[in-house]
Amino acid sequence: MFQRLRSDFRLSIITLLGLSGFLGITPFAVLRFHQGNPAAGLVDVLILCGLCAGVIYAWVTGDTRRSGLIMAIIAAIGAVVMAGLVGTPGLYWLYPCLITSFFLTSPRVATSINVAAVLLTVAQGGAFAGIEQMGSFVATALVVSACAFFFAIRNEDQRRRLEHLATIDPLTGVKNRRAMDEELAIAQAHASRTGLSCALILLDIDHFKKINDEHGHSVGDAVLVDLVNVLRKNTRKSDQLFRYGGEEFVLLLPDATGIKTVIGNLQQLLRNHVKHPGGSITASFGVAELDWGETVDSWLTRADDALYQAKETGRDRAVFAEPRIRAVSQSA
Numbered sequence: 240m241f242q243r244l245r246s247d248f249r250l251s252i253i254t255l256l257g258l259s260g261f262l263g264i265t266p267f268a269v270l271r272f273h274q275g276n277p278a279a280g281l282v283d284v285l286i287l288c289g290l291c292a293g294v295i296y297a298w299v300t301g302d303t304r305r306s307g308l309i310m311a312i313i314a315a316i317g318a319v320v321m322a323g324l325v326g327t328p329g330l331y332w333l334y335p336c337l338i339t340s341f342f343l344t345s346p347r348v349a350t351s352i353n354v355a356a357v358l359l360t361v362a363q364g365g366a367f368a369g370i371e372q373m374g375s376f377v378a379t380a381l382v383v384s385a386c387a388f389f390f391a392i393r394n395e396d397q398r399r400r401l402e403h404l405a406t407i408d409p410l411t412g413v414k415n416r417r418a419m420d421e422e423l424a425i426a427q428a429h430a431s432r433t434g435l436s437c438a439l440i441l442l443d444i445d446h447f448k449k450i451n452d453e454h455g456h457s458v459g460d461a462v463l464v465d466l467v468n469v470l471r472k473n474t475r476k477s478d479q480l481f482r483y484g485g486e487e488f489v490l491l492l493p494d495a496t497g498i499k500t501v502i503g504n505l506q507q508l509l510r511n512h513v514k515h516p517g518g519s520i521t522a523s524f525g526v527a528e529l530d531w532g533e534t535v536d537s538w539l540t541r542a543d544d545a546l547y548q549a550k551e552t553g554r555d556r557a558v559f560a561e562p563r564i565r566a567v568s569q570s571a
Contacts (some may be wrong), residue, residue, distance in 0.1 A: 427533075
């Protein structure tokens, strides 16, 4: 549970705001009923139910964007209705809604929700003692929303930069191993639902250490960049390339059709277009198609074992892993 909160920022925000709303609104809901104002108490209860439903939906489905939007709308509508029922004291509930909407959904959507909430509050008019109070409310609401908007924009930009740094290899510009783990899990789940075949290709540049030792690491880095450029230009848009570590790369193919032809073409392209002062490079390939019901770890291990066989049996070749079920039966 705590690991999921640490790894999913939006879920942690939704959970925190939901908990804060529950603790903040519950005493007032009890007070409304105790004071003989069941309409306001019922609104509080409905807001609480909506917030709790949004949090539960986010945890169960993982769809934090939709649940955040629902929670932002429910909170705004509840605050507007409460302002109409209890008058001026109800206006104070609108200010936290104006701020939290930017945490629950995108800045543009939050702005629309806030503008609509302010306009509806002004239109009903019952919460204001006069024009001066109404003008003060509109001005302060706009200032609060504007500050929250600029904070949300800055926060979103920083989050995107951090995600980029965390998932992209700085040398080659392809996704790193952390991103690969997530994408393999997604591919495995999709294949389980649809029954479509997908394949994993591990490739390793042959004698890469020798290139670095004889020509320097700058030449080795240039080889890695050239290899990535060749692979990107000669694979499908649906295929995904990751840097597994060092000179090893992983190519995820959501459609394994014609995979032998694909690998043959890639081998030839690497020989012809990726060069260094000592000549052309070659690469060894380990290939594994995902078996039905197979885990990501097993899938990756079979591809890694196939790559090891390719390197041990002469390099510059591709070895296809045996299906997991057949391999288990043979070892038995």
